[in-house]
Amino acid sequence: MITKFFDEYFFHPASLEYSCFGCGYNCSYCFAKRTSKSLHGDIKQAVNFLQHKGKSQAYKIYKKGYPICLSNRTDPFSPPNIKSTEIFCNVLANENDNQIFFQTKGGDLPRIERILDSLRNENKGIIYITITSLNSLSKFEPNAPNLENRLNLIEIAKGKGWGVAIGINPMSEQIAGLREYEELIDICEQRGADFFLAAGLYFGKFKEKLTEEEKSKFTSFPNRREAQKLSDSILNILQKNHKNICGTSDDYIPLLNFYQKHFRKHTPLYSSFLNFCDKNLKSGERIYMDDWEYSMLERCGDIADFDINSTEFIFQEDWNKWKIDSEAKNLRTLRELVLYLWKKNTFQFSATTNNFTENRNGELFYKP
Ligand code: SF4
Numbered sequence: 001m002i003t004k005f006f007d008e009y010f011f012h013p014a015s016l017e018y019s020c021f022g023c024g025y026n027c028s029y030c031f032a033k034r035t036s037k038s039l040h041g042d043i044k045q046a047v048n049f050l051q052h053k054g055k056s057q058a059y060k061i062y063k064k065g066y067p068i069c070l071s072n073r074t075d076p077f078s079p080p081n082i083k084s085t086e087i088f089c090n091v092l093a094n095e096n097d098n099q100i101f102f103q104t105k106g107g108d109l110p111r112i113e114r115i116l117d118s119l120r121n122e123n124k125g126i127i128y129i130t131i132t133s134l135n136s137l138s139k140f141e142p143n144a145p146n147l148e149n150r151l152n153l154i155e156i157a158k159g160k161g162w163g164v165a166i167g168i169n170p171m172s173e174q175i176a177g178l179r180e181y182e183e184l185i186d187i188c189e190q191r192g193a194d195f196f197l198a199a200g201l202y203f204g205k206f207k208e209k210l211t212e213e214e215k216s217k218f219t220s221f222p223n224r225r226e227a228q229k230l231s232d233s234i235l236n237i238l239q240k241n242h243k244n245i246c247g248t249s250d251d252y253i254p255l256l257n258f259y260q261k262h263f264r265k266h267t268p269l270y271s272s273f274l275n276f277c278d279k280n281l282k283s284g285e286r287i288y289m290d291d292w293e294y295s296m297l298e299r300c301g302d303i304a305d306f307d308i309n310s311t312e313f314i315f316q317e318d319w320n321k322w323k324i325d326s327e328a329k330n331l332r333t334l335r336e337l338v339l340y341l342w343k344k345n346t347f348q349f350s351a352t353t354n355n356f357t358e359n360r361n362g363e364l365f366y367k368p
Contacts (some may be wrong), residue, residue: 001018001019001020001046002016002017002018002045002046002049002058002062002068003016003017003018003019003058004016004017004057004061004308004319004346005041005069005072006009006059006267006307006308006310007072008072009267009268009337010092010267010268010269011252011256011269011270011277012069012101012242012259012267012319013067013101013125013126013259013260013262013263013266013267013269014066014067014068014069014101014266014267014274015061015066015067015068015266015267015300016058016061016062016066016067016068016069016098017068017070017072017073018046018068018069018071018076018088019069019070019071019072019073019074020042020071020074020081022071023027023074023075023078023080023081024078024143025075025078025141025143025144026141026142026144027105027140027141027144027216028139028140028141028142028210028214028217029140029170029201029203031206032073032074037300043083043084043087045090046084046087046088047087047088047321049062049211050062050088050091050092050095050096050281051091051095052189057306057307057308057309060303060306061308062096062098063096064094064265064302064303065097065098065137065264065265066098066100066265066266066267066300066303067098067099067100067125067263067265067266068084068092068098068099068100068101069100069101069103070088070100070101070103071103072103075103075104075105075107075144076102076103076104077104077105077106077107077108077111077112077115078105078107079107081107082107082108082111082112082115086111086114086115086118086163089115089118089119089123089205090118092119092123093118093119093120093123095156095236097120097122097123098120098123099123099124099125099126099262099263099264099265100119100123100125101125101126101128101226102125102127102128103128104127104128104129104130104153105129105130105131105141105144105150106144106145106149106150106152106153107145107149109149109152109153109156112153112156113156113160113294115339116156116160116162116167117155117160121161124161124162125158125162125163125263126162126164126165126167126259126262126263127153127157127163127164128164128165128166128167129150129153129154129157129165129166129167129181129193130150130166130167130168130169131147131150131151131166131167131168131184131188132168132169132171132176132183133175133176133180133184134176134178134180134183134187135180136175136176136308138177139217140217145166151187151188151191152191153228154166154188154191154192154193155191155192155256157192157193158192163194163195163258163261163262164192164193164194164195165193165194165195165196165197165255165258165327166180166185166188166193166195166196166197167196167197167198167199168184168185168196168197168198168199168204168245169198169199170199170200170201170227170231171198171199171200171201171231171234171235171247172200172201172230172231173220173234174201174218174219174228175197175201175221178234178237178238179235181238182238182241185238185242185245186302189242191245194244194258195244195245195254195255195258196242196244196245196246197245197246197248197255198231198235198238198245198246198247198248198348199231199232199248200222200224200226200227200228200229200230200231200232200247200248201222201227201230201231202221202222202223202224202226202227202228203221203222203223204224205225208220214309226289228247228248230347231248232247235247244258252270252271253271253274256269256270256271257271257275259271260272260299263299264298264299265299265300266300267300267334268296268297268299268333268334268338272293272295272296272298272299273291273292273296274355275295276277276291276294276295276298277291277295277355277366277368278356278368281357281366282366283366283368284365284367285365285366286363286364286366287356287364287365287366289339289342292338292342293330293335293338293339293342296338297334297335297338297340300334303334304334304335304338305333305334305335306332306333306334307332307333308332308333308334309331309332310331310332310333310334310336310337311328311329311330311331325344328340336345345355345358345362348362355367355368
């Protein structure tokens with residue numbers, strides 16, 4: 001299925017996703033494989049979507065050339081999916097210039113190379129390769145490609161002009177030690193990786209769905225908050241030596257700038273606003289709502305007023321806070337969502353917090 005994708009709204013550049021669930025790599029911490037039994041994307045539906053006129057919101061976004069993520073819930077190069085990924089890319093290259101955001105742990109490299117070669121230059125975007133450790137991949141990701149495969153993929157992707165981000169996701173002292181993470185980053189950088197994103201290991205309600213064998217691999221089952229605290233403590237140390245790494249609770253701006261560099265069009269990213277302020281405002285100057293609206297919608301102006309039911313894209317935890325707000329429940333377009341966030345000052349809780357001051361009247365001033 002090709003669907004709208006704003007799950008990580010304001011933090012992910014892709015507007016569409018082609019996906020199924022799970023992939024056979026059988027990672028012990030995988031959430032996706034527990035949500036559905038289907039391991040196969042519907043490639044017939046996808047090809048039909050790419051080639052024919054449609055009326056869905058997703059189709060309109062596709063025709064405007066917005067990036068497609070393959071995939072947030074499965075691995076596009078894993079054995080059950082690589083054939084449909086191959087077909088998908090062949091058809092896309094013939095039809096449109098949407099850029100691709102691949103999320104993968106690697107796979108059959110000659111075949112992946114052929115897939116990358118089948119795409120046009122205009123389709124190139126970012127390959128996000130997950131590497132969680134140097135020494136324990138076979139323990140936590142028993143069927144996934146080995147380390148060398150993934151390192152080689154970094155080189156292949158860079159050689160073909162793709163941006164490469166490495167997901168150290170999940171990051172946990174249960175998976176690797178600090179020294180190992182240092183080494184992992186060094187090795188990936190030597191092979192050409194541009195950026196690293198780390199997220200803590202947590203289970204929440206998925207803990208109950210782990211098999212006994214999977215459970216035995218972990219010594220504790222932190223919740224989201226605990227996981228963040230643990231991964232933040234590792235990250236704080238890593239960031240002393242490495243500037244191109246950030247965490248999910250961190251200052252995202254360098255990562256988002258990296259995304260912006262590689263995507264011509266994308267859904268709103270917080271970095272757009274900060275970059276706008278850097279470019280146009282002096283320290284102490286007042287910021288107006290128009291600045292926020294213009295900068296956040298600058299690279300998605302042609303879909304800003306589509307009815308896309310934007311409430312769907314609010315993070316689950318934020319939605320719990322906002323669901324009592326009738327205005328939030330009725331948000332339809334990206335523009336409405338962006339203006340709503342300004343009115344509620346919600347963006348001030350974002351990664352950009354430190355760059356602004358507010359006076360008693362709620363007016364906002366730039367403080368680089
Ligand atoms: S590669 Fe991703 S989707 Fe596949 S099993 Fe591992 S975590 Fe799940």
